[in-house]
Amino acid sequence: MKLSRPDADIFVPDSGPSAGLAPAAALARTTHLCVIAHQDDIEINAYPAVAECYGRADRFFTGVVMTNGAGSARTGQYARVTDAEMQGIRREEQRAAAALGKYNLQLQLAHPSADVKTPGHPAVTADLAAIFAGCRPSVVYLHQPADKHDTHVACLLRCLDALRALPRAQRPARVLGVEGWRDLDWLADDQKVPLDAGAHPALAEKLVAVFASQIAGGKRYDLAALGRRLANATFYASHATDTASALSFAMDLTPLVNDETLSVADFTAGHIESLRSDVAVRIRKFSL
Ligand SMILES: [Zn+2]
Numbered sequence: 156m157k158l159s160r161p162d163a164d165i166f167v168p169d170s171g172p173s174a175g176l177a178p179a180a181a182l183a184r185t186t187h188l189c190v191i192a193h194q195d196d197i198e199i200n201a202y203p204a205v206a207e208c209y210g211r212a213d214r215f216f217t218g219v220v221m222t223n224g225a226g227s228a229r230t231g232q233y234a235r236v237t238d239a240e241m242q243g244i245r246r247e248e249q250r251a252a253a254a255l256g257k258y259n260l261q262l263q264l265a266h267p268s269a270d271v272k273t274p275g276h277p278a279v280t281a282d283l284a285a286i287f288a289g290c291r292p293s294v295v296y297l298h299q300p301a302d303k304h305d306t307h308v309a310c311l312l313r314c315l316d317a318l319r320a321l322p323r324a325q326r327p328a329r330v331l332g333v334e335g336w337r338d339l340d341w342l343a344d345d346q347k348v349p350l351d352a353g354a355h356p357a358l359a360e361k362l363v364a365v366f367a368s369q370i371a372g373g374k375r376y377d378l379a380a381l382g383r384r385l386a387n388a389t390f391y392a393s394h395a396t397d398t399a400s401a402l403s404f405a406m407d408l409t410p411l412v413n414d415e416t417l418s419v420a421d422f423t424a425g426h427i428e429s430l431r432s433d434v435a436v437r438i439r440k441f442s443l
Contacts, residue, residue: 156182157285159278162223164246164263168254172208172215179289181260185217188292188327190283192271192310194224194249194263195369198256198362199380200333201296203350203403205256209358215259219286220249221279221310223265230372244368252365256358262286272309274316283317292327299332299339299406300423307335312419315408319415330412331405338383339404340390343429348407349391352384353400359384 156165156178165178173181187208189201197205197218208216224245225238236244246263253261270276297314298307311332318326331348332339339347352359363370363377370376384401391402406426411417 156289158262158264159282160265162242162265163282164250164261164265166250166253166261166263168250168258168261170254171257171259172212173259178260178262181215182217182286182289183291184215185259185290185292186214187216187294187296188219188286188290189217189296189333190219190221190286190310190314191296191298191333192220192222192268192304192306193227194220194245195252195363195366195376196220196298196307196335198252198366199376200298200335200403202359202362202380202384203352204294204296205258205362206352206354206359208259209257209355216256217260217262217290217292218249218253218258219262219264221264221266221271221313222268222306223263226268227369228372228374229368233368233371236368241368245366248366248368252362255365256362268306268309271306271313274312276313279313280317283313284320287314287317287321288325291325294329294331295327296331296333296405297408298335299337300408300419301339301406301426302335302337304336315411315419318412326412328409330408332408333405334383334403338387339406340387341430342404342406342426343433344391346406346426346429347391348405349387349399350403350405351399351401352403353388356401359401 167181187204208214223242298311363380387402
């Protein structure tokens with residue numbers, strides 16, 4: 156397997172189902188693929204995908220982190236760490252998470268964020284084309300288009316470009332956008348894709364705690380990620396008891412992959428329009 160950047164990292168964990176296998180062979184058996192912007196985005200935002208494959212011999216989770224993690228905030232014991240050192244620390248944290256979660260394969264593409272934000276960037280395009288052509292996952296997890304982090308949205312758009320460039324028969328049957336720097340509680344209930352995040356709770360906690368360099372600055376991602384899943388489960392349905400102890404929500408992005416003429420902005424605005432209409436209808440129902 157050849158990736159564009161010399162500092163890209165390819166890791167087949169010994170603890171995972173493809174231990175000892177060549178990376179290309181591990182990629183080929185992927186059933187659950189997550190392509191996301193930063194180290195820790197998988198563990199915070201796509202945990203249901205990890206949990207579905209954890210300890211299974213018939214499901215293979217592959218995680219792909221697109222950026223090099225250079226721009227992250229740093230304080231406390233990491234205050235004097237240089238950009239280059241921080242990239243190394245975050246690479247190792249991601250490897251540790253992949254080992255802990257028994258991932259099938261972990262790829263870190265190490266692209267500068269600016270390259271991911273450039274439509275058609277040759278190195279980014281080549282990596283994504285190779286990854287999406289090298290496997291036939293049943294479900295792909297990406298960022299969701301209403302995220303408020305520029306790099307997350309750019310990462311999603313590059314992935315959609317790459318998926319739309321595949322021959323129609325090779326496109327994945329299901330593509331989901333996961334919560335990140337904006338949750339998906341605001342989606343109308345019939346547009347939410349609820350994903351069970353309640354399996355292996357101790358693992359869920361440890362996977363986020365691995366990213367000590369990100370939590371050290373006072374951002375308690377470890378508590379916040381698990382708190383969001385608990386809140387989603389509890390507030391999902393007001394008149395039903397909780398069926399899952401933790402839930403993540405996703406947006407179904409499959410129509411954007413099946414129809415390359417569909418505008419991502421219009422598709423997303425349509426979901427926002429559903430929220431606007433739901434709010435307005437309920438208020439009118441009980442008004443004079
Ligand atoms: Zn991120």
